[in-house]
Amino acid sequence: LQRIAATMSDAPDHITEVRVRLFVNRLLGVDVIKQTFTAQIKLEASWVDPDLTELHAEVIKDTERVLEPDDAKSNQRKGVLRVLVNGKRHRKTFFAPRLA
Secondary structure, rough: OOOOEEEOOOOOOEEEEEEEEEEEEEEEEOOEEEEEEEEEEEEEEOOOOOOHHHHHHHHHHHOOOEEOOOOOOEEHHHHHHHEOOOOEEEOOEOOOOOOO
């Protein structure tokens, strides 16, 4: 388990625990000369952002409200997720783990 710090400007000292699981479905080949292998895998990451959980709970109470990622303002490489509620940018920045 590794802890990574979010790089959000509004919470520079905030730490979010991200759980990562890797499933190896099938080992397809091993190249001992190149010291590599090819595999069919599934990578799963999970975390809890209490503020995003709360916002999601508020939105699903009202079936006319839509919560979606703001791809234009989000930057997963920097750990930043921005969301739109009914097409309008929400004021809070949320955590998104860097998985690249």
